[in-house]
Amino acid sequence: MVYNVYLGVDVGSVTVKIVVMESTKSTILHSLYIRTHGNPIQAIRQGLAEVKQSGDYAILSAATTGSGRMLAAKLIGTELVKNEITTHTLAALAITPDVQTIFEIGGQDSKIIIVRNGLPIDFAMNTICAAGTGSFLDQQSGRLGVKVEDMGEMALMSQNPATISGRCTVFAETDMIHKQQIGISRNDIIAGLCKSLVRNYLATVARGKQILVPIFFQGGVAANKGIVREFEKQVKHPVQVSEHYAVTGAYGAAIYAGKSGPAQNPFTGFDLLENDYQINTFTCKKCEEECTVLKLMREGVLVSFWNDRCGKYSSGQP
Amino acid sequence: MVITFPHLGSMYVFCKAIAETAGIPYILPPATSDRTREIGEFYTNESVCLPLKIILGNFIEALDAGADTIVMVGSGPPCRLGLYDRTIKIILDEQGYNYRWLTIPGIFNFQAFLQNHDETKELKKELSPLNIAKFPGAIFMGWRKMRWCEHLEQSAARKRAVAKQPLLVDQAYNRGMTAIDEAKSLRALSKNGKQAVREIEAIDETGIAPLRVVMVGEVYTVMEPTINLNIEKRLGYNGVEIHRSSYFSTHIRRGSRLDRTIIRQRNELMKLADPYLKYDVGAECNFSVAEAIQAAQQGYDGVVHVYPFSCMPETNAATVLSTVSTDYEIPVLGFALDRKDMGLRIDTQIEAFVDIMKMKKNREL
Amino acid sequence: MRIGIPEELMAFKWMQWLTKQLSVHGEIEWVHRPSAANNTIMLSEGDACQPFKSMVRSGVALLGQVDVLLVPRLVKLDGQLMCPNFRALPDIIRLNINKVCPDQKNKLIDITIETSSDKESKALASSLIQKFFNKTLQPNLVNQEPIQESVLSSVGKEKFSAKTIALLGHPYLLENSRLNMGIIRQLKAYGYQVTTPKDLPFSDLDELAKKSDYYAKNNYWRSSRETLGAFYYYTTIKKPAGIIYLISFNCGVDALMRIELMGLHKKLDLDMPFMVLVGDEHTQQEHTATRLEAYLDIIDGI
Numbered sequence: 001m002v003y004n005v006y007l008g009v010d011v012g013s014v015t016v017k018i019v020v021m022e023s024t025k026s027t028i029l030h031s032l033y034i035r036t037h038g039n040p041i042q043a044i045r046q047g048l049a050e051v052k053q054s055g056d057y058a059i060l061s062a063a064t065t066g067s068g069r070m071l072a073a074k075l076i077g078t079e080l081v082k083n084e085i086t087t088h089t090l091a092a093l094a095i096t097p098d099v100q101t102i103f104e105i106g107g108q109d110s111k112i113i114i115v116r117n118g119l120p121i122d123f124a125m126n127t128i129c130a131a132g133t134g135s136f137l138d139q140q141s142g143r144l145g146v147k148v149e150d151m152g153e154m155a156l157m158s159q160n161p162a163t164i165s166g167r168c169t170v171f172a173e174t175d176m177i178h179k180q181q182i183g184i185s186r187n188d189i190i191a192g193l194c195k196s197l198v199r200n201y202l203a204t205v206a207r208g209k210q211i212l213v214p215i216f217f218q219g220g221v222a223a224n225k226g227i228v229r230e231f232e233k234q235v236k237h238p239v240q241v242s243e244h245y246a247v248t249g250a251y252g253a254a255i256y257a258g259k260s261g262p263a264q265n266p267f268t269g270f271d272l273l274e275n276d277y278q279i280n281t282f283t284c285k286k287c288e289e290e291c292t293v294l295k296l297m298r299e300g301v302l303v304s305f306w307n308d309r310c311g312k313y314s315s316g317q318p
Numbered sequence: 319m320v321i322t323f324p325h326l327g328s329m330y331v332f333c334k335a336i337a338e339t340a341g342i343p344y345i346l347p348p349a350t351s352d353r354t355r356e357i358g359e360f361y362t363n364e365s366v367c368l369p370l371k372i373i374l375g376n377f378i379e380a381l382d383a384g385a386d387t388i389v390m391v392g393s394g395p396p397c398r399l400g401l402y403d404r405t406i407k408i409i410l411d412e413q414g415y416n417y418r419w420l421t422i423p424g425i426f427n428f429q430a431f432l433q434n435h436d437e438t439k440e441l442k443k444e445l446s447p448l449n450i451a452k453f454p455g456a457i458f459m460g461w462r463k464m465r466w467c468e469h470l471e472q473s474a475a476r477k478r479a480v481a482k483q484p485l486l487v488d489q490a491y492n493r494g495m496t497a498i499d500e501a502k503s504l505r506a507l508s509k510n511g512k513q514a515v516r517e518i519e520a521i522d523e524t525g526i527a528p529l530r531v532v533m534v535g536e537v538y539t540v541m542e543p544t545i546n547l548n549i550e551k552r553l554g555y556n557g558v559e560i561h562r563s564s565y566f567s568t569h570i571r572r573g574s575r576l577d578r579t580i581i582r583q584r585n586e587l588m589k590l591a592d593p594y595l596k597y598d599v600g601a602e603c604n605f606s607v608a609e610a611i612q613a614a615q616q617g618y619d620g621v622v623h624v625y626p627f628s629c630m631p632e633t634n635a636a637t638v639l640s641t642v643s644t645d646y647e648i649p650v651l652g653f654a655l656d657r658k659d660m661g662l663r664i665d666t667q668i669e670a671f672v673d674i675m676k677m678k679k680n681r682e683l
Numbered sequence: 684m685r686i687g688i689p690e691e692l693m694a695f696k697w698m699q700w701l702t703k704q705l706s707v708h709g710e711i712e713w714v715h716r717p718s719a720a721n722n723t724i725m726l727s728e729g730d731a732c733q734p735f736k737s738m739v740r741s742g743v744a745l746l747g748q749v750d751v752l753l754v755p756r757l758v759k760l761d762g763q764l765m766c767p768n769f770r771a772l773p774d775i776i777r778l779n780i781n782k783v784c785p786d787q788k789n790k791l792i793d794i795t796i797e798t799s800s801d802k803e804s805k806a807l808a809s810s811l812i813q814k815f816f817n818k819t820l821q822p823n824l825v826n827q828e829p830i831q832e833s834v835l836s837s838v839g840k841e842k843f844s845a846k847t848i849a850l851l852g853h854p855y856l857l858e859n860s861r862l863n864m865g866i867i868r869q870l871k872a873y874g875y876q877v878t879t880p881k882d883l884p885f886s887d888l889d890e891l892a893k894k895s896d897y898y899a900k901n902n903y904w905r906s907s908r909e910t911l912g913a914f915y916y917y918t919t920i921k922k923p924a925g926i927i928y929l930i931s932f933n934c935g936v937d938a939l940m941r942i943e944l945m946g947l948h949k950k951l952d953l954d955m956p957f958m959v960l961v962g963d964e965h966t967q968q969e970h971t972a973t974r975l976e977a978y979l980d981i982i983d984g985i
Contacts, residue, residue: 067662085670090683119677122649123670125663165965175967208640208727259683365938395903396767398935404900405939408946433900595774597756597795600767630935633729634771640727641778654730 002056003029007269008254009044009076010084010247011036011068014107014135015220016043017247020051021254023060026094030054031247033220040068041279044075045272052270061263063087063253067109074296074304075277076269080257087252089113089120092216094255095242100212103231103239104248105201105221107134112206126205133197134221136169140176140193144186155191155226162192172196194226198234215239218248275299284308319444320345321420322380323389324373327541328471329566331499332464333389338502339456340449345385347376350544352658354379361409367398368545368626368656369538374406381415387441392421392430396600397631399537423573459504461567466498466511468565471550473518475561478554479528481521488551490517528559529675532613534606535624536632539655540564546624546655547664553622556672561618563609564602587612594638603631607638614646619675621648627656649674684815687745687752689738690715691862694854696881697760697798704808709816717744725779732931733963734855734862735768742776746787751815752776755796761885762799763905766936831884835891838920845924847876848982849917851910851944852929852937854881863929864962864971873979878923880913888912895943907940914944918953925956925982932963956981 003022010017013036020030032050036043051057063080064072065087073081092102093115102113110133114122126133141148155161162179164172172193179189215237221227222245231239244251257263280295293313296303305313323333325347337344348354350372357378358371377388390406393399403421410417420437423430442450474491478484494514501507531553539545541564550560571577572584587608588598595604610621623639625632636652643650651671653664677683686705692698693715705711725743728736746752754776757769773793780788794811798804809820848870856863857879867877880888885905891912892902902908910928917926928944930937941959948957958978962971 067666083666083669083673085666086673093683119681119683120670120674121647121678122643122674123667125667165967171965171967171970178967178969208637208725210644362942363938365933365935366942367935392900396764396770398939401900401902401939404902405942408943412946412949433897594778595771596793597758597770597774599771603767603771628730628933628935628938630731630767631771633731634768634775636729637726637731637775638778641782 002058004060005029005057006254006257007051007059007062007076007267008087008250008252008257009047009062009064009066009072010087010249010253011040011044011064011066011072012084012107012249013067013109014138016040016047016068017066017250018047018051019247019250019254020055020057021251021258023258026255026258028244028247028251029057031244031250033246040071041075041277044072045277048076048269049273052273059267059269061257061260062267062269063257063260065249065253065256070306071279071294074306075272077265077267077271078257078269079264080253080260082253082256084109084249084252085111085113085123085125086120087249087256088218089115089252090255091244091248091252092218093118094251095244095248096214096216096240099214099216101209101215103201103206103215103217104219105133105197105217105227106219106249107138109133110201110205110219112201112209114209122209124205124207124209126201134219136172136197137193137221137224139169140173140190143173144190146186146190149223151190151194152223152225152227154187155194155224156229158185158187158191160188160191161195162188164189164192164196191226194224194230197221198227198230202234211235211237213237217241218245220246222246284313286312319343319387319418319441320385321387321389322347322377322385324376324391325350326369326373326376326538327566328464328467329391329541331467332460332566334499335460335463336453336456339459340452342445342449345380345383347380347383350376350542355658361413362405365628367536367629369536369542370398370402370405372542372545373402374409377406377410378413378415381410381417386416387418387420389420389422392423392433397629399601459507462504462507463498463501464567466507466514467495468567469511470494470498470514470518471565473515475550475554476559477518477521477523478551479557479559480523480526482524483522484555486521487518487554490514490521494518526557528557529619529672529679530559530561531620531622531675532609532618533560533562533622533624534564534602534609535622535635536602536626536629537564537569539624539626541566545626546653547658547661549622549624549653549664549668552665552668553672556668558619558672558675560622591638594642595634599631599634601629601631603635606632606635607642610639610642610648610650611646614642614648618648619679620671621650622671623650623652625652625654627654629654649678684710684751685712685714685749686815687714687742687749689741689745689754691734691738691741691855691859692755692757694858695757695760696854697796697804698755700804701755701808701811704820705811705815708812708818708821711815714745714749717741718748720744725783726775730933731768732934734853734859734931734934735772736964737862738772739775739779742772743779743783746780746784746790749790752791753811754791754793756793757796759797759799760905761889763889763908764903765905766934833887834883834916834920835887841921843878843921843923844876846874847878847923849913849923849926850877850879850929851913851926853906853931853934856929856931857881862931864960864966864968866927866929866960866971866975869972869975870979873975875924875979880909883913883916885909888916891915895947902940902943904936907936910937910940911943914947918951918955922955925958925978927978928957928959930959930961932961932965 006021008019016034016036018032022029032047034043034047062078065082065084069081088104092099100115104111110126112124113120138148162184164175217239222241275298278297281292284291284293291308294307295305308314320343322345354375357375362371390403474487478487481487497510501510553560572580587605590611591604591608598604613621639650754773756773757765777791812818812820850857870877888909892908
């Protein structure tokens with residue numbers, strides 16, 4: 001049977017997530033998590049190919065979110081674009097309507113969102129480095145010779161987390177290397193990393209926010225049980241992780257698409273798989289802004305411009 | 319003599335007009351760019367406030383382009399603003415620049431008068447009697463131009479939030495600023511100013527009521543778009559009308575101590591912040607807090623707090639504002655600004671902030 | 684009566700004088716360090732400098748151990764302004780108390796301190812004695828500090844021992860080994876003596892700092908004048924082997940004085956090595972140790 005669905009696409013700095021959400025009951029029919037490896041167009045393409053293969057869907061409309069949401073919107077041909085803070089909130093509320101605190105740690109961003117009576121009322125994002133995010137764990141896993149998916153279990157085995165400090169992730173790495181050199185075990189170091197990441201998160205992103213239960217933890221890093229344990233230890237409350245922890249942004253985008261009514265134009269995203277798409281850039285020198293303007297080309301033909309501050313290209317009036 | 323002054327808010331319009339009307343050669347520093355920031359960062363360190371870095375960058379770019387006399391607003395304790403001139407001079411001297419310095423008194427007191435007398439002693443010799451005679455008229459022209467620019471800014475802020483095509487607002491605003499800047503007489507100025515405002519007012523609106531937000535924070539950061547990364551525009555494009563009390567003319571009025579209304583208003587604001595701050599911390603700290611409370615009481619939808627990273631008074635204001643936000647149930651979005659790379663993050667946070675205000679107003683997701 | 688004052692504030696000589704005056708008029712147990720660290724995350728601390736964050740945290744942590752928490756509002760000491768953070772300190776502590784332990788908020792007493800003269804100091808001490816003990820200040824009990832002799836005229840008459848390093852920086856950094864990254868201990872371990880502006884009369888340092896003042900643009904912060912004056916002292920009157928300037932990351936006051944001193948060092952074309960060390964709670968031991976060792980190598984001439 002053909003399902004009527006809404007599509008949510010979350011293009012982050014390190015990964016692309018896609019959620020296919022059934023339109024009447026809002027259940028997740030299919031979800032994917034793909035590493036971009038520096039090529040978001042290819043990752044989106046790959047994701048859409050998987051979606052097409054995984055079932056018979058009639059896509060009513062689609063929405064995009066994440067730091068690459070504008071690019072994704074141009075590629076899959078939708079007008080619905082929503083910032084990731086709101087989409088994460090929509091997803092959390094759909095999963096747990098009485099949630100009051102959302103922790104989110106992704107590839108390069110971390111956020112906290114405060115929800116009261118079913119509405120978000122406050123949030124914060126990491127600004128001056130110091131928080132430590134998914135990318136840092138990725139890098140260190142490579143250096144330590146472990147798989148990032150195993151880091152959680154290894155952290156749990158430690159009884160004595162090392163203290164890792166550093167104003168920025170580079171200095172934290174320096175400290176880690178030093179701890180290795182003096183013979184501290186890998187498990188203790190990994191546990192120390194988790195402790196430090198959580199401590200920094202609570203002291204910077206979450207600082208001053210009133211943390212009430214239920215607490216929801218989302219984003220790729222929520223897979224790490226060592227981090228979950230540290231959160232529970234440091235905030236002294238249970239911290240919940242849903243099975244959809246990795247794709248909450250995309251889920252929220254799909255929910256947003258659902259709320260936005262019928263699409264203006266039919267979904268053309270699968271077109272992406274048939275044709276050759278390319279993004280070219282040029283620097284416009286017409287004023288001192290010197291914007292890097294992006295051009296989307298399909299089969300060598302111009303589709304659209306964006307990223308120009310004054311809009312002279314994207315509004316079609318060069 | 320070729321004078322220069324900081325490219326800040328409407329202050330540069332004021333200075334430029336005075337120079338032009340009095341017939342004094344001047345060089346306007348290039349609009350603040352990445353290069354300006356880099357220069358500022360290069361000669362200072364990581365804990366120096368952004369406005370100092372940008373002003374330093376402006377001056378160096380202007381001196382490199384041939385200016386020889388710097389005109390700068392003076393200020394006083396207890397925050398670092400009062401030491402800007404001292405610090406900038408040390409850096410310029412170290413780099414071997416030759417320049418003279420003229421301070422526009424920020425506070426009209428005897429010390430400032432003495433300093434002014436000393437500085438102008440030499441400079442006066444390079445001016446012709448005609449220059450000096452034109453001064454009062456030039457100052458008046460400068461003041462009027464500055465006021466027109468501020469009026470235009472306010473018009474644009476209002477219209478941007480409700481325009482069908484917000485880009486048209488900025489195009490009209492830029493045209494208007496140029497026309498005001500180029501006016502050579504008070505009559506032309508009035509005509510150009512009115513025309514500019516009319517053009518903005520004429521732009522089509524969506525009919526959707528805007529969200530109303532008050533912007534508070536450190537003075538230069540609030541007034542200068544290149545320091546606050548165009549936050550007024552970004553908010554405007556998201557349907558938010560920005561209100562603020564901090565304009566260059568307000569500061570001159572305040573420093574002169576001649577305007578009774580402003581003095582009274584400031585005293586009332588201090589009282590408003592009293593439950594949180596029982597003493598004047600300095601600069602705009604107490605006022606940032608007070609204006610946020612006032613915004614909540616007056617039914618605004620939210621508050622935006624912008625300040626330079628490492629600003630001591632405003633860092634304390636930020637701490638207090640987090641409590642004010644909960645106590646008065648008003649969303650407060652804070653930015654400690656330092657680098658330009660925050661652009662995309664700012665947009666994301668602004669969008670989420672707008673979503674929160676909308677959800678609060680409509681009581682639904 | 685147990686009175687708490689965060690230990691960072693006790694680094695100021697004036698505060699030490701004040702506590703002595705109070706002690707001779709009544710029975711007081713002073714508590715400066717909380718017995719347990721306060722790990723509750725309180726209000727956002729923003730990007731304030733480490734000493735400020737430390738003062739706020741220990742202020743709140745001390746509450747449980749004392750009858751009164753005395754947090755003075757240090758606006759002016761010795762006639763010069765203090766950093767604006769001190770003006771906000773009691774209020775920030777109060778806001779945190781309201782959040783963390785509101786039932787204890789009446790313990791907090793703040794008193795605004797703007798002193799430029801002995802008379803003003805006595806008046807402040809007097810009002811506190813009245814408040815705590817309902818007594819008046821007894822002039823004969825008032826502790827007379829021995830008057831420090833001016834050292835301005837000792838050019839060339841005295842020398843430091845060969846291995847002395849002068850440390851510049853805020854008193855609460857130099858007195859506190861947690862905040863100063865243990866630098867004094869490390870220097871002594873290398874066999875060096877340490878001297879700080881604490882040993883010099885502020886009025887002399889103030890006088891020396893005037894060399895860089897000009898119309899309506901005196902450097903108006905007490906700590907800056909102390910640091911600048913001490914720099915002049917150590918480079919023109921009594922010279923150590925080297926000078927180290929300790930700064931907390933994000934200290935606004937020192938950020939500017941750092942620029943000034945580095946410029947001055949170049950301008951005076953001095954032979955004496957001068958190093959700036961920036962630190963905070965994230966600074967690692969090796970970071971400081973490496974720099975210190977290299978600096979001392981330069982002085983020893985290796």
